[in-house]
Amino acid sequence: MMRKLFLLGTSLFWLLILTLWFQAGHAPPARTEVAMPVETTYTLAEVSQHSLESDCWMAIDGQVYDLTAYLPEHPSKPSIILPWCGQEASEAYRTKTKGRTHSPAADQLLLGYRIGPLQKDSR
Amino acid sequence: MNFLRTLSIPLLTAVLLGIPVIWAFPAELPAWRSLGIVLGWAGCGLLLASLLLMLRETWLAEWLGGLARMYAWHHVLGTVAYLILLAHPLALAADNLATSPVLAWALLSPSAQGWPLWSGWLALLCLMLGMASAFAKRLTYPVWRWLHGLLGVAILLGCLHLWLLGLGPTFFFVLLLSLLFIGWRLIRVDGSLAARPYLVSQVQKVAEGVVEISLRPLAAPISARAGQFVLVGFDDGGRFEGCGESHPFTLSAIDPDGHLRISVKALGDCTQHLQSVEIGVAARVQGGFGDFLIDRPGTAQIWLAGGIGITPFLAVLRDKPLTGPTTLIYLYRQDVDAAYVEELRTLAAGQPQLNLQLHRGESDAASLAAWLPEAAALVGQTAYLCGPPGLVRAAVRILGQRGMPSAHIHFEGFDFR
Structure with missing residues (x-):
């Protein structure tokens, strides 16, 4: 029973991983472009309405992130990150305001809080 | 439990x-x-x-x-x-x-x-x-x-x-x-820090491909009871080279002076190698483990042993006289495989509560069905099974079909991989 579950689970896992890899590598550009407009886009004006610790959005590199849930987890003091709520924070994110970049782990974490793209003409 | x-x-x-x-x-x-x-x-x-x-x-x-x-x-x-x-x-x-x-x-x-x-x-x-x-x-x-x-x-x-x-x-x-x-x-x-040191004090061949190894404690002996198993690792000594790994062995006797006896059947590389273990080889023993045959009821019991599966029953019989009527069915393939048969006959002769039944030959389902008691004779009995997994599975199925509640059927697995 356990052996069958192992074989089934492992086969299914690699099948899904390979399917995803294939889809990502062979996705026609047109299809991606068609899919993108479905997402809600946000303007900087909208982002600026979420500038509180209890409701904190940021625009970073053309994407909008709702970081409210993440704020208590952020390693730095609140005074470092809170002023960027409701702001275009790309430069601050890239340099940590001290010329140091965030880690790839932080980039990955950030992906989880993305709510949509920033409207191009609002940048 | x-x-x-x-x-x-x-x-x-x-x-x-x-x-x-x-x-x-x-x-x-x-x-x-x-x-x-x-x-x-x-x-x-x-x-x-x-x-x-x-x-x-x-x-x-x-x-x-x-x-x-x-x-x-x-x-x-x-x-x-x-x-x-x-x-x-x-x-x-x-x-x-x-x-x-x-x-x-x-x-x-x-x-x-x-x-x-x-x-x-x-x-x-x-x-x-x-x-x-x-x-x-x-x-x-x-x-x-x-x-x-x-x-x-x-x-x-x-x-x-x-x-x-x-x-x-x-x-x-x-x-x-x-x-x-x-x-x-x-x-x-x-690293065997939880094990106790013992020394091989006697090695006796009891059947084809089966040796009984006596172990003398070098420090305080482990706490174990008849029916339990221990984990034993043998070190190098004399011309013998240890396997570098511990294996589970059911105790075949716990002597009053603290000596332990285990029966080793050549079933794999290490147990084959152990057939040539020498007196004086150091061993690390951990246990005892398991509750097989420990809390037996006072009512009638049926014990089924297949091959080397006789060891826990032998340990109990060597330990002290039985207190309830017990039928021991011992199955083995050939006479040369039959370990301890003479000793079992002697024990049965001295214990009126013990009904010893010896069966030689292949233990297929049909033979097993014929050797196990019928439904009427099983009422109120408790069964203890020890032997190859296939034999135990077949016995559990037959006893279940004959109306024995699963809570009355006891056996122990040794799948420690």
Whole structure:
């Protein structure tokens, strides 16, 4: 029973991983472009309405992130990150305001809080 | 098994699963991402529970309902943890799949995400190889053991994955418990710190490919009872080279002076090698484990022994006279395989409560059905079975068909891989 579950689970896992890899590598550009407009886009004006610790959005590199849930987890003091709520924070994110970049782990974490793209003409 | 022992492993599992999941439960994240995070922590918790169950300590085994039960749960929890951890990255990727397969793949691609993901992938691959070895029954024990050790490496790589992702306090909880359980296993069990020193004092051939080895304690003897089994590792000595591994052996006698006797049948490389063990070889003994034949009822009993499965019954008969009517059915293939037959006849002659039945030949289902008592004779009896797994399975089926409640049928497994 356990052996069958192992074989089934492992086969299914690699099948899904390979399917995803294939889809990502062979996705026609047109299809991606068609899919993108479905997402809600946000303007900087909208982002600026979420500038509180209890409701904190940021625009970073053309994407909008709702970081409210993440704020208590952020390693730095609140005074470092809170002023960027409701702001275009790309430069601050890239340099940590001290010329140091965030880690790839932080980039990955950030992906989880993305709510949509920033409207191009609002940048 | 009492109620608390029955609940012990599920409760421990619930605690080790619940702490990381509740501690790190995501708030206000998309459904797939939340699921991915919960699956990751749930897999960690189940792996910790599985690690705890591979600790062969007598007090822990007694508390958790026996070593055989611990290993059965160890296998199930390890497999479930593995399947959950496979689903963890897939659920995280599914969160981005609605946006774009490219974005979904970017979340899984170590080349895009660096060491936080490389460590996660390496952990998963080590887990996969370690699990594959667990299910590969044809591997020799030493090869299996090294490959199974990859599961420990997988857990440490998993901890590195958590650390590189910056997942603070919950990471320390998983790391500390992992190091504690793995270190405990390596030092106390594999390093034999939990074992007592003995010396081979006598070796006697009792059947073709079966030797009875007497072990003299060099310090305080272990605490064991007739019917239990011990883990024994033999060291080098004289011309004999130890196998470098411990094996479970049922005790065939516990002598009043603290000497232990085990019967070793040549079933694998190490047990074949042990047929030539010499007097004076040092051994490390841990136990006793198990509750087979320990709390027997005062009512009539039927004992079924297949081949070397005679040893626990022999230990009980050598220990003290029976207190209730007992039928011992001993099955063996040929006369040369029949260990202890003369001694059993002598014991039966001196014990009116013992009805000894010897059967030579192949123990197929039809023969077994003929040798076991009919339904009417089984009423009120309790059965104890010890022998090859196929024989035990067939006997359980026949006794069940003849109306014996499963609570009255006792047997013990030795699947400690």
